[in-house]
Structure formats: C-alpha cells, structure tokens
Amino acid sequence: MNLNVDNFQDKTLYEQVADRIQRLIAEGTLQVGDRLPSVRRLHKQLSVSISTVLEAYRLLEDQGLIEARPQSGYFVKRASLIHLEEPQDSTQPQQQAPIEVSLAFRVSNHMRHSDRVNLGAAVPGTELLPIATLNRLMGQVIRANADDVHAYQASKGCEPLRHEAAKRLMDAGCSVTPGEIVVTNGTTEALHLSLRAVTCPGDTVAIESPTYYGLLEALESLHLKALEIPTHPKEGICLENLEAALQARKVTACALVSNFSNPLGSCMGDRKKQQLVELLNRYELPLVEDDIYGELQFEGSRPKAIKAFDTEGRVLYCTSVSKTLSPGLRVGWAVAGRYQVKVEQLKMSLNWMTSVASQLTVAAFLSNGGFDRHLRHLRRAYQSQLHRTSQAICEWFPAETRVSRPEGGYVLWLEMPPSFDAMELYEEASQHNISIAPGIMFSPSGSYQNCFRLNCGIPWSEEVHQAIQKLGYLSKRQLAARMLGMEDSRIV
Structure with missing residues (x-):
C-alpha cells in the first residue's frame, strides 16, 4: 500500500x-x-x-x-464519502386495497436470469456463503442419519434445530423454548402460516408502505386486503398513523419487517418496538413479524426483535437462514405465541414437514461455533458492497436522486423526481441485461412509480460498477427527456 x-x-x-x-x-x-x-x-x-x-x-x-x-x-468505518438525501417519509392514503401481483410475479422471474447483473432480486451472492462447509455437513448428516432423513418427522421440526434456533433468539432478546418453535420452509412459509392463523379471507392487514412484495403475494394468495401505513426510511412504520387506522377501521392484523426492512432498510428502536407492542395489546391485534435481516447489522449488537417485548403472545415471529447461510436449503422457523397450535396444524395440513436433511445440516452449522464468525465476515461484506453502491450512485445518478442509508441488510431504496418512471428504467435496463426492482412492486396501490430497489448482496465487481453507471446514464437520459417534453409543451 x-x-x-x-x-x-x-x-x-x-x-x-x-x-x-x-x-x-x-x-x-x-x-x-x-x-x-x-x-x-x-x-x-x-x-x-x-x-x-x-x-x-x-x-x-x-x-x-x-x-x-x-x-x-x-x-x-465506511466507504461512502458523500451522501445524497434520504427518501422522504411515505404519505400513502390509508385505504384498503386488493392485491394484484401479476407484475411482481413477472418481474421477479426476469430478475433471476443467469445472464443478468442481478440488482433486482434481494438475494445474497453465493460466493459469500459457506457452501463448501454446508455440503460437507450435509454429507455427514445423511451418513449419520441414513434412515431418519428419509422418514416422516414431527411437523414442528427436528429438536436439534429448534434447540439451536432458541439459542439464536436469545441474541434477539427473546426467551423461548425449543417447544415453542415451528420449523418452516423458509420465511415465506412462516409468513403464510402466521397470516392464515390470525386472519380469514376478506380481512384487512396493516402493512408498511412500501413493503416487501413477497408479503403482498402472501396477502393476495390468502385473499386478504392491505392497508398501507406511512413509513419513515430510518425509524419504520408511523405508530400515530397506525393507531389512527385502528381507531377508524377494522384491521385484523399487522405485518411488517422489523429490522432493516425490505425495501427501505428502516429499523425501529427498542422504545418504538415496545410502544408498538403496547399498541397491539390495547387493540388486541396480532402482529406477524418478519425478522429475516435481523442478524445483519453493520455496527454494534444485533437489534432486538419486536417479539422480545411481547408479553401477551400476540407477535408471530418469522425468520430463516436464507439471507445468512443458504436460500436453497429452505430452512426457517416461526414462534407463534398464543397461535402456536394453529400454526402447527396448518403446517401439517400444508406439507407436513420441512426437509430433515436441511434441518439437521443447519443445526450442525449453528452448533459448531462458526456461525458468528461467518456473520462477522458477511456483515463486513454487505456493508462494503452497500457503501460502494451508494458511492457509485452519488457519482453517476442525477443530483436529485434520494437514496436510503440502512444500517444493516443489503438493499437500497432510490427515490427519483416525481416525473420519473421506474418501469421505463426497468425495461431499458433489461435490454442491457441489468435487473432492478421497480417501486410499484412494493405497493398494492401501485405507488412509488418514481422509486426502485437495488440489491447489494452480490460482491462488488467491475461488472456491477458498470451496471450502476449504465443505470445512472439511463436515469439522467429519461429525466432530460421529461424536461424537454415539459419545455415543448410550454412552447406549444
């Protein structure tokens, strides 16, 4: 040097x-x-x-x-030397909306093409995951449990994994026993089971706005309505607006990503989480908590889960190892509190159980003492990739661009001027084999047409840098064309 x-x-x-x-x-x-x-x-x-x-x-x-x-x-400490402004607080109208996810389904399929620079799907780069170790452990697990991995097991999951999951939850401030945990096929199934346990078709669920489009797909498949609540890019859902909605309308449940939310990257502080739980208790409202990014803080201690403040069993906690160990193993779990028996029954009726080999492989990794060391490496990598992407955005995108500043996870939310069309950018970027996630995917009312999400989970490379540069060029060109059109209309 x-x-x-x-x-x-x-x-x-x-x-x-x-x-x-x-x-x-x-x-x-x-x-x-x-x-x-x-x-x-x-x-x-x-x-x-x-x-x-x-x-x-x-x-x-x-x-x-x-x-x-x-x-x-x-x-x-950080790589970004300059900052654009953060996105503004969302100001969505509080109206119930039916969910239409055909666009999200189409876009999410396109985002995963192997020939694309994947800045759309929020998936980790496999280069960052302990694949060799997991493969070795799976081989050991299958040899040591030759019969068990091919047999039916309890619907709630294998005890070794539930034991390790209970220990991990201590870091999130939760004190649960292995018997209170239900193993699922990733966070997606945990969300589906939890939502089914606390709602009926036609019910309304209060959500953050914007929110993870996978949650919207779950709501749609269960024939539920969504009530969008304004959300701060740093502090999360607005409790004042949520309480006003509870007072004015019949809301059956609430669902949100508690730590480093997708797509905003917001993370509520402990005091706000406690206030949220107190609000839930007053209105006797269940909360489905998605904490899949909770282990991925950049600095300090892991943030607590909302479940840590739950005194009445109203929080249904959902998470998985898809963002930290392996998306393909499909191992997650739910802690459903007072709704546990219902979740177990639904799990049995849906697919009976999660792959035993996958469960025991994850349990072996969690128990061998290497998970925390792996997490330290992963957090540094995600932080570096996120900051380098932020810096490239500052360098190549229009000056009016606003970008989120998450303190964990690996997604960025970009807000462009109101005239911008993120779907147009999505189509143009696809022609250059670059994927993005347009903002309208994250709202049941089709809002955020001027916003989009970028994935920073893949290792930084010259290819990624060129993709950011190309997106910046396309964004500037679109805004310039919009401005020219406005000038022409004035002349006419």
Missing part, C-alpha cells in the same frame, strides 16, 4: 497524511472493515512523528471515515 505523503504548502503534515488515507478509501484500496497500519508502523513508513499520525487518525475519525477499536487499532 503506497502511502507517500504529498508536499502541499497549504496543508499541515497530518492533513496530508489524512488526505492520502482518505483517497485510498475512496479508491477502494482500503475497504469497510479493513485495519489501518498501526500508529508506530505508519510513523516509520512515512518518517513522521507519532503525534502527526495520531492527529491524522483523529481527523479521519471526526470525518466518520475510520474508528478506533480498543486493543485492536484503527479500522475503516
């Missing part, structure tokens, strides 16, 4: 050292999570005093680029 200091007369020596490190971060030589040279090492490399190095590092800390970790040294 070249750390030569430039000789600029108008800058102090420590500012020159800081500038050089800042350029290394901007160029990608130093990435999020990388350890910087120690103070003594940099002092020797640059032939500057220790105090000069310390002043440079303090300056970079003040700028939010690096952080000091006790007894470990200095590390790159």
Whole structure:
C-alpha cells in the first residue's frame, strides 16, 4: 500500500497524511472493515512523528471515515464519502386495497436470469456463503442419519434445530423454548402460516408502505386486503398513523419487517418496538413479524426483535437462514405465541414437514461455533458492497436522486423526481441485461412509480460498477427527456 505523503504548502503534515488515507478509501484500496497500519508502523513508513499520525487518525475519525477499536487499532468505518438525501417519509392514503401481483410475479422471474447483473432480486451472492462447509455437513448428516432423513418427522421440526434456533433468539432478546418453535420452509412459509392463523379471507392487514412484495403475494394468495401505513426510511412504520387506522377501521392484523426492512432498510428502536407492542395489546391485534435481516447489522449488537417485548403472545415471529447461510436449503422457523397450535396444524395440513436433511445440516452449522464468525465476515461484506453502491450512485445518478442509508441488510431504496418512471428504467435496463426492482412492486396501490430497489448482496465487481453507471446514464437520459417534453409543451 503506497502511502507517500504529498508536499502541499497549504496543508499541515497530518492533513496530508489524512488526505492520502482518505483517497485510498475512496479508491477502494482500503475497504469497510479493513485495519489501518498501526500508529508506530505508519510513523516509520512515512518518517513522521507519532503525534502527526495520531492527529491524522483523529481527523479521519471526526470525518466518520475510520474508528478506533480498543486493543485492536484503527479500522475503516465506511466507504461512502458523500451522501445524497434520504427518501422522504411515505404519505400513502390509508385505504384498503386488493392485491394484484401479476407484475411482481413477472418481474421477479426476469430478475433471476443467469445472464443478468442481478440488482433486482434481494438475494445474497453465493460466493459469500459457506457452501463448501454446508455440503460437507450435509454429507455427514445423511451418513449419520441414513434412515431418519428419509422418514416422516414431527411437523414442528427436528429438536436439534429448534434447540439451536432458541439459542439464536436469545441474541434477539427473546426467551423461548425449543417447544415453542415451528420449523418452516423458509420465511415465506412462516409468513403464510402466521397470516392464515390470525386472519380469514376478506380481512384487512396493516402493512408498511412500501413493503416487501413477497408479503403482498402472501396477502393476495390468502385473499386478504392491505392497508398501507406511512413509513419513515430510518425509524419504520408511523405508530400515530397506525393507531389512527385502528381507531377508524377494522384491521385484523399487522405485518411488517422489523429490522432493516425490505425495501427501505428502516429499523425501529427498542422504545418504538415496545410502544408498538403496547399498541397491539390495547387493540388486541396480532402482529406477524418478519425478522429475516435481523442478524445483519453493520455496527454494534444485533437489534432486538419486536417479539422480545411481547408479553401477551400476540407477535408471530418469522425468520430463516436464507439471507445468512443458504436460500436453497429452505430452512426457517416461526414462534407463534398464543397461535402456536394453529400454526402447527396448518403446517401439517400444508406439507407436513420441512426437509430433515436441511434441518439437521443447519443445526450442525449453528452448533459448531462458526456461525458468528461467518456473520462477522458477511456483515463486513454487505456493508462494503452497500457503501460502494451508494458511492457509485452519488457519482453517476442525477443530483436529485434520494437514496436510503440502512444500517444493516443489503438493499437500497432510490427515490427519483416525481416525473420519473421506474418501469421505463426497468425495461431499458433489461435490454442491457441489468435487473432492478421497480417501486410499484412494493405497493398494492401501485405507488412509488418514481422509486426502485437495488440489491447489494452480490460482491462488488467491475461488472456491477458498470451496471450502476449504465443505470445512472439511463436515469439522467429519461429525466432530460421529461424536461424537454415539459419545455415543448410550454412552447406549444
């Protein structure tokens, strides 16, 4: 790593050292999570005093680029050096809406074509997953349980996995027993079972706006209506609007992504989660909680689940390992509280059980002590990829672009000027083998036509960088054409 200091007369020596490190971060030589040279090492490399190095590092800390970790040294904190504004709070009209997901079905199928740069589907890059270890463990599991993996097991799932899941939930602030857990085929099945347990066809479910289109598909398949509630890109669903909706209309249940939501990336604080649970209790309303991104925080401790504040068993907690270990193993679980027996009955009637081999493989991985180490690597990778994508958006997209700033997960939500048509960008990008997720997929009322979601779960590459650059070019071209059309209409 070249750390030569430039000789600029108008800058102090420590500012020159800081500038050089800042350029290394901007160029990608130093990435999020990388350890910087120690103070003594940099002092020797640059032939500057220790105090000069310390002043440079303090300056970079003040700028939010690096952080000091006790007894470990200095590390790159974030890669993004400039920020566009965040998206505005959603202001959707609170109206019940039937769900139409034919567009989401078509777009989601196109997003997964192998020849595309997948910036549409929110899936992790397989390069980041412990596939070799999982394959080895599955072989061991099948050999050690040659008969059991081919036999019917209890509908609620294998005890080893439920035991490990209960231990993981302790980090989310939840104290549950293995007997309170029902293993499912991913979070999707957990959501379906939970919604069926607390609703009947024709009921209305309060949701965040925008919300995950997979949840909208679940609502549609169960013949439920959606009531969109305004949502803040940082703090999540607006409780005042939710309570007003509960007072004015008959809402049967609420469903939301609690931590690093998809697509906004919002994460409610503990106090707000507690207030939400208190609101649910007052109105005796069940909540279906999707916490699939909860393990993927960038800094500090894992955020608590809403379930952690549940005192009356009204929260039906759903999650899986699809974003952390393997989407293909299809292993998730639900903690349904007072609705557990109903969820177990529905699970049995639907498909009886989840693959035993998959369950025992995930249980073996969780029990061998490597999961937390894997998560640390995965969080750093997702954070780096998200920040590099954000930086590329700042560089190539129109200046009016707004972009979310999630503190976990790996999706970004972009808001363009009101005249922008994200479906038009989707069609044009497809012609260049680039996929995006247009915003209207995330609203049953077809809102957010000027927004779209980008996947940052795949490793950064020159191909990804060129795709972001192309999307920026197409976005600028569309806005310029809109502006020209407006000028022409004025002339006419």
